[in-house]
Amino acid sequence: MKIAIMGYGTIGSGVKEVLDMNRAQIEKKGGEGIEIKYILARKEHIPGVEDALVTTDFSVIENDPEVELVVESIGGIHPAYEYIKSCLEKGKHVVSSNKAVVDACGSKLIRTAKEHNCNFYFEASVGGGIPVIRTLYHNYAGENVTEITGILNGTTNFILTKMREEGSSFEDTLKEAQRLGYAERDPSADIDGFDTSRKTAILLSMTSGNRCRHEDIYTEGIRNVSDIDMAYAKALGYSIKLLGSVQTVEDKYFAYVAPMMVEEQDPLYPVNGVYNGIRIVGNCLGTTMLYGMGAGKLPTASAVVSDIIAAVRHKNNFQGIGWSDKMIEIEPMGGNAFRYFLRIEGTEEGIEKELKSYFVENGKVKVHVLPGRKDEFAIISDILFEEDFLARLSAFEDETGRRVFHYLRVNSASEE
Amino acid sequence: MKIAIMGYGTIGSGVKEVLDMNRAQIEKKGGEGIEIKYILARKEHIPGVEDALVTTDFSVIENDPEVELVVESIGGIHPAYEYIKSCLEKGKHVVSSNKAVVDACGSKLIRTAKEHNCNFYFEASVGGGIPVIRTLYHNYAGENVTEITGILNGTTNFILTKMREEGSSFEDTLKEAQRLGYAERDPSADIDGFDTSRKTAILLSMTSGNRCRHEDIYTEGIRNVSDIDMAYAKALGYSIKLLGSVQTVEDKYFAYVAPMMVEEQDPLYPVNGVYNGIRIVGNCLGTTMLYGMGAGKLPTASAVVSDIIAAVRHKNNFQGIGWSDKMIEIEPMGGNAFRYFLRIEGTEEGIEKELKSYFVENGKVKVHVLPGRKDEFAIISDILFEEDFLARLSAFEDETGRRVFHYLRVNSASEE
Structure with missing residues (x-):
């Protein structure tokens, strides 16, 4: 399969490196070799790359019917989005490592791929080499x-x-x-x-x-x-x-x-x-x-290459990895519930009652003091809705005259 | 898609449970519903299952052209292998959770699937719910x-x-x-x-x-x-x-x-x-x-269900997950190299020289003694080929007259 790489920074050059390094393996697993026909760059010369591969003109790639797949590693939304869209419209598969364009335009690009029976893949956009x-x-x-x-x-x-x-x-x-x-x-x-x-x-x-x-x-x-x-x-x-x-x-x-x-x-x-x-x-x-x-050059590039192999395996059918145009609503942060770690001014003396009524209604208040620090202590709260917690925090500061220096939410794998 | 489940133990009944529990999700992701037409069991009645679904006769499943996919969770090699093979030969996809048959007959079953343009999937055979x-x-x-x-x-x-x-x-x-x-x-x-x-x-x-x-x-x-x-x-x-x-x-x-x-x-x-x-x-x-x-009923069954959805998505094309008939040779154990943890009789006194020359040529011998135990101590060896290590172990015991009570290999993620 002949491909083009658009954008020749860390990821783009990494893709060439992985394709070169693991050539035999990639050909065996995909069933055919992968040949880079173009590299789209800002300048006509890239050190270490044959001049014949390099182009500064996107239309050369877009209009070459031999190019069946395009890697997009330009980053950002424009012109990445326009380039990807017009490649998909010409039936070229596109593999992107660009989380910005996947996040902002993913559903549109997935729909375009479907309409033209090709694939838009983006394994590398989240978690680099993590599958x-x-x-x-x-x-x-x-x-x-x-x-x-x-x-x-x-x-x-x-x-x-x-x-x-x-x-x-x-x-x-x-x-x-x-x-x-x-x-x-x-x-x-x-x-x-x-x-x-x-x-x-x-x-x-x-x-x-x-x-x-x-x-x-x-x-x-x-x-x-x-x-x-x-x-x-x-x-x-x-x-x-x-x-x-x-x-x-x-x-x-x-x-x-x-x-x-x-x-x-x-x-x-x-x-x-x-x-x-x-x-x-x-x-x-x-x-x-x-x-x-x-993250990192080779792990991310390897994820891109796994997408290239997937496109070879699914040359003539749209695979449907992605999501619809329908927009979902995310609930406000106040509706999440956490335990909170709180760092409170002074010592607990004189405010035991308030600690209990605002933050630890269930069980005993456990106070943590760092060795050598007398100016503050920490507690872990009950599980509270964020909205409620913020109201309690403010009321606690008002009532006790104590500052809460910082709080952090506790992520509880076991309780969720 | 109409399916049959062969073998109704923990995994087989788990598959039915997952299909029932996550019906809407499965239909959405696969693009069509999954309907269990038969359950192959040893007895004609299974508590909690409609009698109409249960059969004790494999040929009913094999010969029903409506059944497009068969789950094999019988376990063991026979008759699982024969059942899987004859389903694949009739163009039915097969999903197996059975590591014995995948290990012993995998390449033959994968070839049969290829010849009949259907799929043999086995995600659940290794690591249960781990992808x-x-x-x-x-x-x-x-x-x-x-x-x-x-x-x-x-x-x-x-x-x-x-x-x-x-x-x-x-x-x-x-x-x-x-x-x-x-x-x-x-x-x-x-x-x-x-x-x-x-x-x-x-x-x-x-x-x-x-x-x-x-x-x-x-x-x-x-x-x-x-x-x-x-x-x-x-x-x-x-x-x-x-x-x-x-x-x-x-x-x-x-x-x-x-x-x-x-x-x-x-x-x-x-x-x-x-x-x-x-x-x-x-x-x-x-x-x-x-x-x-x-392992476990629902995680393993969910892996089976993910294979069922894959078969729906690849109804008409062989996907090629698997391996060839070619047999590879595994190198003898003696050719692996490890550090070894050794528990040696007595104290190190009097055998420092032998400890060094047999096991720790590089650097100082670090001796570990468990509190309260005077009858043995432990060391960690240099990296040695297993074959060489076993020879040294035997020579060490002969020369010092000390027993090595036990040894364990050290797995070194960083050095390999």
Whole structure:
């Protein structure tokens, strides 16, 4: 099969590298060889690539009937969307690693693929090398998926892991991650949770079969996670992870992105460094967890190549991985229920009654104090709806005159 | 699609339960409803099942052209093999949860399916609800898979986890597992490693694309793992797991089943209780780990149902999940290299030189003594080929007059 690669950054060049490196295997498994006919780039010369392959003109690719498949690794929504759409309209399969365009335009592109009896694949858009899209499509096809919760961003997981291991502050650890190339110069997309939010939206669309807006997903990044939070987490047997989570309860959909306390028995607890993990809960399968490299050149490129092989195997039939145009509503964040970890000013003396009535109505209030810190203590609340919790928090501060320095939600694999 | 279920034990009845429970979801995802037309059983009455569905006569199913798919959950090789074969020959898709028949007859059944343009699926035969077969087929299609190592048997993992948590002996824990229904009255297939060995053979066939014999896989069960081994493991930061492992090095294949020391940073380390975990290493994807319920009625049945939906989606085309008739050779166990954990009689005094020259040529010998035990100590060896290790072990015992009470191989995710 002759293919074109559009966009020759990390992923695009990685795809060429994987196709070269594993040529024999790919030909054997797909049943035919894969030949790169064009690489669409901004400049006419790419070091290490034959000039004959390189073009700066999309119309050459679009109008060449020999090209049966196009890899899109340009990134962003425009012109990626227009390019993908016009390739699909010409009956060319498209494989994309671009979560922005999959999130924003996925259902339109899937419909276009269907209309032209070709495929739009996007395994690499979520979880890099982790096989989550096809697992949801194939293995969870007969399941009612009640929850998907994942560590979906390697940069933030690297930072949080380092903070835990070294006791360092967020700012220092971010700088180190930037120095090592694990975080971008403008790190906002990662650390403010937007990358995770887009991937969470794709997972919600895959499981619901319908479209959603990542802008409707409550999204909180890790900027406010401090070394003090991390010290408590360690002492209490938690790890702090940036989670993207989706829940389905009857016909209602919940989704959020937030840094959370994760319990030791949770399969996401030991997922460290740049690794990602995705926990999926189904009504019959129970809990499954997929673990692997969530980013990086070769893992992501290998996921793209698995999509190329799928297209070879499904040359003449539309496979239908994806979701419909119908938009679903995501319930407001206030409707989610959590236990909360709270760091409260002072000592518990004099406010035992308020701690109990606002946060721990069931059982005894367990107070945690970090060695050497007299200015604050922490508690874990009962399970409360977020809306209710926020009202209680504000009333507690008013009544006691104590500040709550920070709170983090607790992700409870066992209770959900 | 009209289907038949052959064999109505745990899995067969689970399939009916999942089809009933998730009817709407299954119809939506597959594009049509699934109707059970026959259940093949030994008796004409099954409590809770309409008599009209039940038959004791296979030929009724085989000869009904309305039946487009047959679920085989009889178990064992005969008559499962003959039944599957004759259904495929009539163009009926077959979904099997039966590792014995997949291991022994997989390539023949896959060829028969191909000849009759239907599908033979077997996702549930390895890892129950863990999506490993399709992940290898789809997501690892373009990878050179260098290693697959898994905790593939829930019974043994339950026993080993309990032994670690409670410090109990193998015999007592096995009895408890039998009492709780986690181990069978005749537990040999699980605890002697044969179940894991069959699953390991299927994984090797999936990754190599060729046939192998599970009888050629070195197989050691967990009968000889003692509470003392477990106490050392805990003290040294390991857990002991029964692993099935497959390695590919150039064009050579290695495979074995054995209880092994697993390091804390290995993603298999925290896989406890009846959960299974499968670590897959590819040359581009790096390490992926799939975690979930490896057995149990509903998880396994849900994997069967995912295969049923796949057959609906691939009604008229052979998909080719499987392997060829070509038999591969598995290298002898002696050609594998490991670090070894050894428990040696007495104290190290007087044999420091021999410990060094036989087992730890590189660096210092680290001796581990369990609190309160003066009659033995433990060391971890250099990486040695098994064949060489066994020769050294025997020479060491001869030369020092000391017994080696037990040894266990160390599985090193990082070094392989």
